[in-house]
Amino acid sequence: MKLKQTIGTSKITPYVFIFPFIASFLIFYLYPIISTFIMGFQLVYPGQVEFIGLENYRKLNNPEFKVALLNSFRYTIYTLLLLIPLPLVLSVWLNSGNRTINSIYRSILYVPTLISVVVAGTIMRLLFASSNRGIINTLAIALGAEPRQWLLGGPSQAMILLLILALWRWVGVNIIYFLSGLQAIPDELYEAANIDGASGFQKFWRITIPLVKNTTIFVTTISIFGGLAMFEESYILWSGTASPNNAGLTIVGYLYKKGFQEGEMGMTSAIGIVLLFIVFTLNTTFLKTFGFFESEGRQR
Amino acid sequence: MKRFLLLMVLITCMIGMVFAAGSKEQTAAPKEGTELTFWTFQDLHMDFYKTMAKLWNEQNPDRKIIFKPEVLPFQDMHTKLLVSLQAGTGAPDMVDIEIGKFPNFMKGDIQLASLNDVIDPVRDKFITARLDIYSKDGQNYGLPFHVGASVIFYNVEILKAAGVNPYAIKTWDDFLQMGKIVKAKTGKPMATVEVNGQWSFWPMIAQQGSDFVDADGNVILDNATNVKTLQYLKDLLNSGAAIAAPGGNHHAEEYYGFMNDGGAAAMWMPMWYMNRFTDYMPDLSKKILILPMPRWTADGKRSAGMGGTGTAVTKQAKDIQLAKDFLMFAKGSEEGNLRIWEDLGFDPPRWDVWDNPRMNAPNKFTNYYVNDDIFGMLLGIKDEINSVNVKDRLPAVIDRVSSSVMIQALQQQNKSPAEALKEGADLSR
Numbered sequence: 001m002k003l004k005q006t007i008g009t010s011k012i013t014p015y016v017f018i019f020p021f022i023a024s025f026l027i028f029y030l031y032p033i034i035s036t037f038i039m040g041f042q043l044v045y046p047g048q049v050e051f052i053g054l055e056n057y058r059k060l061n062n063p064e065f066k067v068a069l070l071n072s073f074r075y076t077i078y079t080l081l082l083l084i085p086l087p088l089v090l091s092v093w094l095n096s097g098n099r100t101i102n103s104i105y106r107s108i109l110y111v112p113t114l115i116s117v118v119v120a121g122t123i124m125r126l127l128f129a130s131s132n133r134g135i136i137n138t139l140a141i142a143l144g145a146e147p148r149q150w151l152l153g154g155p156s157q158a159m160i161l162l163l164i165l166a167l168w169r170w171v172g173v174n175i176i177y178f179l180s181g182l183q184a185i186p187d188e189l190y191e192a193a194n195i196d197g198a199s200g201f202q203k204f205w206r207i208t209i210p211l212v213k214n215t216t217i218f219v220t221t222i223s224i225f226g227g228l229a230m231f232e233e234s235y236i237l238w239s240g241t242a243s244p245n246n247a248g249l250t251i252v253g254y255l256y257k258k259g260f261q262e263g264e265m266g267m268t269s270a271i272g273i274v275l276l277f278i279v280f281t282l283n284t285t286f287l288k289t290f291g292f293f294e295s296e297g298r299q300r
Numbered sequence: 301m302k303r304f305l306l307l308m309v310l311i312t313c314m315i316g317m318v319f320a321a322g323s324k325e326q327t328a329a330p331k332e333g334t335e336l337t338f339w340t341f342q343d344l345h346m347d348f349y350k351t352m353a354k355l356w357n358e359q360n361p362d363r364k365i366i367f368k369p370e371v372l373p374f375q376d377m378h379t380k381l382l383v384s385l386q387a388g389t390g391a392p393d394m395v396d397i398e399i400g401k402f403p404n405f406m407k408g409d410i411q412l413a414s415l416n417d418v419i420d421p422v423r424d425k426f427i428t429a430r431l432d433i434y435s436k437d438g439q440n441y442g443l444p445f446h447v448g449a450s451v452i453f454y455n456v457e458i459l460k461a462a463g464v465n466p467y468a469i470k471t472w473d474d475f476l477q478m479g480k481i482v483k484a485k486t487g488k489p490m491a492t493v494e495v496n497g498q499w500s501f502w503p504m505i506a507q508q509g510s511d512f513v514d515a516d517g518n519v520i521l522d523n524a525t526n527v528k529t530l531q532y533l534k535d536l537l538n539s540g541a542a543i544a545a546p547g548g549n550h551h552a553e554e555y556y557g558f559m560n561d562g563g564a565a566a567m568w569m570p571m572w573y574m575n576r577f578t579d580y581m582p583d584l585s586k587k588i589l590i591l592p593m594p595r596w597t598a599d600g601k602r603s604a605g606m607g608g609t610g611t612a613v614t615k616q617a618k619d620i621q622l623a624k625d626f627l628m629f630a631k632g633s634e635e636g637n638l639r640i641w642e643d644l645g646f647d648p649p650r651w652d653v654w655d656n657p658r659m660n661a662p663n664k665f666t667n668y669y670v671n672d673d674i675f676g677m678l679l680g681i682k683d684e685i686n687s688v689n690v691k692d693r694l695p696a697v698i699d700r701v702s703s704s705v706m707i708q709a710l711q712q713q714n715k716s717p718a719e720a721l722k723e724g725a726d727l728s729r
Binding site: 044045046048062063126129130131133134149151152153154240241243244245246260261262263265 | 383404
């Protein structure tokens, strides 16, 4: 009876309910983060672990890691430039006009998202295969151009391939986010604008964009993280081998290479911490600049 | 009534399931013996071990094994192995480790079992250089599959069309000259070169006694011999006599298709590439001639032993001694070495089988290739097979060579061979 009362009290009950989450957070998130942090200062080989201070971070000062950083940043910036405006415009277009046709277009644009990166990457790799029978090379020959070794081209060619893949795959998801944002905008605003004689562009610029701001901030935040954490795309595109001239080497790609292909777990942890630091700083700065925290505070 | 029907359906299903389970158990009834798990990245290797496991069980009825092999993609397998050895659990009993990856497993407390006790009784029958590549501090951790002598594969049909006699190609200079003739007469390139891999470059420098790392483990990637050799490859490509291998390397899907269609007249690889031709390029049957590589100088060597894969026993094996004995039986015994030749087409690492009559008997390789006596050709160059050094820095060097150096110097040609090699060497030091 007494036990039942104690459990039933408002003091303990909440803790019982949140226990599963807290436990999984402690075991699967907090513990790995702390131990990654510690391993960043260690040399970790099977059965042989020793503290080596900042050696792992010092070793990160190498041209390859710089290439990885540069690639990740370039990829992130380009994906932001492509994957924010394009889905926004597309979703505005899909939000107007004939509903049935739009829902067909919507599904078509969304389908690539359902395909795994590995499958999409493999398809890309075969499309751009360097033999004269690869689809893209066949097209090139038909159009009178020289067939190319697409995947072995320079860094810009590699970046373009990665961006095509990203665009094809992620436009659908972002459209869904923007559509939900658009649907929250009351129709009255547009009606009022119509009465005032606003043009289509004015409505888009003065009403739509400001009112999907929160959605845009959200999409940008996850895109920054997604861009910096990109790995599978380039890994699959060059079928697991190192990309030519490190054209597709990203931060996480470098982490994977060091840790799982060369067995340098200490250095890998250091890379992980650097990535965490970069993403954390970028995203908090970004969110602060756009007053995301403040507006939330004011609402309460 | 409806409920009764539902109940009947349910019961029928359950009975069915019980029977299904029972019958499955019967077919998969465990034979007696110790389970032995094995990972590899080459399905041809797996087939070989399966045959040897069967043979072992016939000869050792009191120490039977239940052989459980698994084939994984190349990078994935090494990754998975590294992680499971690091974690101390999840590794197989026996595993194939590729030469370029081997030093990664020699770090810290080595998680592979030393094979010295099983090798020692027959050590003098092995080409010891092949054992040394999978060793550290006098302990052998891997058994080799082959000598891996590098050879050149000629497509005689294309050469005939161009009027070029492959036997007349003695040096690499000849090769370049003949290459130009082939290109001019047939429009097809003489050779393909790996620009996203190390297998075109490595045998060529090893032939001349050079290497990626020296015997003490120092990176010597940018030495004069290597610069000269890379320049040769560049000239070969720029003259039109060779092209970059479609897909970048000789193991790409597009490459097999390209060669199978008679894409190029020649390519050089270690001997173990023989089974890639038979298995992946069936249309070239009776068109491929295997010869020693051209020489660099009049008295230069015509081959280099590149090795390839060492099989190791992990310390996580359930019965380490049994795994070691089986491995030795499969790869180290006379019978095993003969079958390495017959089934896989590898040049076996035990020299005492080389004059066995079975080495000259017809098999699927002699049926495929133009040569009558492939192994006889190999015996002719057995004193010209230089070895390579497998040391700590090797994986790092190979990584740079295949990802940057070849691309920069050969494909994009935005750096001179000397610059590209220097940069790659500095990065891996």
